[in-house]
Amino acid sequence: MAHSPLHYERLRLRHLRLLQLIDEHGSLRSAAAELNLTQPAVSQMLKDLEFAMGVPLVERSVRGVVLTDTGLLALRRSRSGLATLDQLVRELDAGQTLSLRIGTNSALMYNIIPEALRRLNVGQSETRFQLKTGLVGDMVEALSEGNLDCYVGRLDWDQVPTRIARLLTYDPLLETDLILICPTGHPVARLDTPRARDLVGWPWAMPSRESNNRIVLESAMRSTGAPDLTAAVEVSADPNGLINLALALGMLTCVPRVALNEHANARDFKVLEVADLALPSIHIGFATTAELRQMPEVADLREAMLDAAKAWIAGSEG
Template structure:
């Protein structure tokens, strides 16, 4: 520990970290004081103490209130991580006292076949392990990871994230390959065909996610690569659960989904995957962890091992990902 860091540790308390986050989120001294149950003079005094500890001005006054400058944004980010780690420590202690062997906080896609299997396998291998799952979009989950709210995120290792300014803060590990998958109900006219080309599907009624998703972009790429006009979906929906319900209720529809998503619906019956060529790859799936957190915790490593067990191994290395052209981080 350097002398300046030692000075900071001796001068600041956790309450000062709370203040940094409250000011950044509230945007005014009055709102932050109310949130922390402090008077404005007391809050102003604490802010002076924080800035003295860092040896720099962290917030600037604006007509609307206060705003963190570049130095303040860095301090606020680290304050969030520290407070998140403290909350994690409390949760782990409570869980261990209650008999758990550990707690894993996982962010993941909303529909995935591999994650439930991996969690079940993990709990068989690590007796008493507890898993807290948060579902959502990868970019939002990655931010929660960086804020210390999650231990790992399972999602697409996209070119966008690999090229973003977040990459130095992350440790992405490719685990599973993924690709575009076309599914239909058993009663669809094409359900019994053994081979299909994209041209055979150009006049069909489609269910597809919005245009800013990886799956929709891959679907458009599949048709464009064959010199065909991409179809406009008859139904545009993001939820894979809704897609499955629609196909079972209306057998005239085709749907574009991730292979990872399709496996869950296909296992329920009443649906099948169409054998369309050529195959269009999607960015591989993998685990994101925080680089600054050091080596991944044992439960995160065990989850990674379980995911490899239940999926198609990803192609390439930790620093590469397949993509069907320009993509976004939304899955």
């Protein structure tokens, strides 16, 4: 099937919404009802869309219709565009003020994010900023779906699905390490050279099981042959919350060093240097889609993040 420029020029917004409805309902009849069209009209829309793209987008069977692999790729691309259009409509309704939607990790809310926004003169500029924190997987998914304009935080490429990775661009910002801490009065803090087994049996304030930090910690513990740790409290995507809980409840916890460096109570904790436990570094970066990278406001934010990261690195080394 050859690509048809004529059909491409005739595409409308509802052609893209059709892919979304087919994926949700698996039925052209249901899609037609959602679009308030007849089924023959929707079938023709689908033909026009396939002619425009030059590839089959759906597979038909007695059970209904499903998107092909190419159809799923087209859906992912169109979903991002549709979400961007929806955001544009909301901004126009709100008075034509642009809002940048930034996904990030809570660990960066004490330093990198505020410094970058300060450099952009937030409050004086016409751009508004919407910040959302969460787990890495959720943030990356939201970025690929068009529900975020960029993501600032940890990104392990071997854990990013290929379908998402090929949509993204990435700039490294800084490198930090994952550290184990406990209140200075904790029994483990009194050990000169604690080992992995010394961490077992004590209550921990832990990230959720879906957190990359917890996955890395538990994997490292298993490699030493030590038993599983006891997660007395779990907190999702909030290193600062983990620090506060560990301090208040006398527990051990695991956080990125970038979260501890700026914490008001950092002097009340001891960083544990565990002889037989190797925790890998955490790479923090700026990710966006190829399309949004050229947007002036996103480009300005990217430069501000790079400058803020350089300032933080210089301050940490000093």
